[in-house]
Amino acid sequence: MKTVQIFDTTLRDGEQAPGYSMNNDEKVRMALQLETLGVDVMEAGFAAASPGDFKSVKAIADTVKASSVCSLSRALEKDIEASAAAIGGAARPRIHTFIATSDLHLKYKLRISRADCLRQIRHAVSYARKLCGEVEFSAEDASRTDIDFLCKAFETAIAAGATVVNIPDTVGYSTPDEFGTLVATVMNRVKGIGNATVSTHCHDDLGLAVANSLAGIRAGARQVECTICGIGERAGNAALEEVVMGLRTRRDAYGGLATRIRTEEIARSAHLLSTITGVRIAPGKAIIGANAFAHESGIHQHGVMSKAETYEIMTPASVGMKQTELVLGKHSGQHALETRLKDLGYDLDEGRMADVFAAFKALADRKKQITDRDLAALAESRVAARSANAKEWKLDSFVVNSGNHMSATAQIALVRGKRRVQDAAMGTGPIYAAFRAVEKIIRHRFTLEDYRIEAVTERRDALGEVLVKISDARGTYRGRGVSTDVIEGSILALLVAVNRMMEARK
Ligand code: KIV
Ligand code: ZN
DSSP states (O other), rough: OOOOEEEOOIIITTTTTTTOOOHHHHHHHHHHHHHHTTTTTEEEEOOOGGGHHHHHHHHHHHHSSSSSEEEEESSSSSHHHHHHHHHHSSSSSEEEEEEEHHHIIIIIIIIHHHEEEEHHHEEEEEEEHOOSEEEEEEEEEGGGGOOOHHHHHHHOOOEEEEESSEEEESSSOOOOOHHHHHHHHHHHHSSSGGGEEEEEEOTTTOOOOOHHHEEEEEEEOOOOEEEEGGOOOOTOOHHHHHHHHHHHHHHHGGTTTTTTOOOHHHHHHHHHHHHHHHOOOOTTTTSTTTTTTOOOOOHHHHHHOGGGGGSSSSSSSGOOOOOOOOOTTTTTHHHHHHHHHHHOOOOHHHHHHHHHHHHHHHHHHOSSSSSSHHHHHHHHHHHHHOOOOOTTEEEEEEEEEEETEEEEEEEEEEEETTEEEEEEESSSSSSHHHHHHHHHHOOOOOOEEEEEEEEEESSSSOEEEEEEEEEETEEEEEEEEEESSSSHHHHHHHHHHHHHHHHHOO
């Protein structure tokens, strides 16, 4: 069967996006899920960027066996050496080296000539090949590079030993027609192209990353670089799930090409990413959003019930989302909850399951019928909140007073290991007062960057889902909390973000 290789860069380009940073353990967890998903290559990070990046690239390379593990490097010896050292333990290591090739970047960013650029490519690729059997070369800003020079750059890289040449639409400027023509030109004009795999790497600034990637595949590219949920620099990268399901659902339109992705693992991969980063999956997100298979109108519901294909071009099960009519309530046991969460793509370990079950029981006392959307919100918030780290702050109790003729006051007690700390604060509103009380307890100031609250479902007893983004001098941190009480949900969300902030400080 003719295949397209899936190169996942969630842990490198994806992690570069603000608010998506992950710690070492989280990256390894995500890498293991990407391996289960069946990605051919995973870009584990940029080893030379920092000691922390080096450590996580190495940890992933030492752990993952079935996928090739790759580290990014500028076209510099020291970067290439760091990559080689970090991926040395991988079963199938790959060094990815890049340099910009557009005149704009050469003149204003790198301040080098085209001839210097070719020299650097030759040296970097041949140096990398001495250290690793698989070397990928990327021409950054390829889509805005003079085509003759781009072909020369790829020829130089292939002659120096590159096994993959990647065509990035770095700033998401291309259109599908243009990008397809660009790939076709590279395939037809570059000498030695038969010795390398041609790859696409499209950004989503104009919302065309997936369309451009698919156009690249039609034109002959056999590797696609993409990320789970399309996360990445600025507007993000091509979304893996959309590229993969596009190829699978429209095999007729893409020459029968297939991928090795286990598509039933897609929902689980996206949920894990959302859980780790605290960033919610938009309900309308293609393939994995909560509404992606929801049929609201009567006509659609009737159609789907008589024959699913009337309004469904793929089944929820094919991407790992099973639908049943099961509604859980306070009499449901842990087994029913576990089964339902598995169907929704959440495979939780024993400790996390026990934690979600306790939260589920507490919720069932307040809310009669618990829907799938409630369960997903609950699982994601509880899983992100729970950590084996005894140093984390947890909510013990709170009392908040507010009214239209008084200042709001909040009294909060948090526990950290065996310590219980209590404090109170006033504010212009109850959430503000509660957040100030938390700030006093943890003795660390932060800025509230964003605060959002949404009802998970429509009824009066709906769960409130709160998303909080805070920052300090080191970075930004997100948290999510759910509760039928929006003040409790807000404090829980804040504590997830606070614990991430405290961990980053270490
Ligand atoms: O967008 C880009 O050009 C990149 C390269 C480093 C491949 O991420
Ligand atoms: Zn990129």
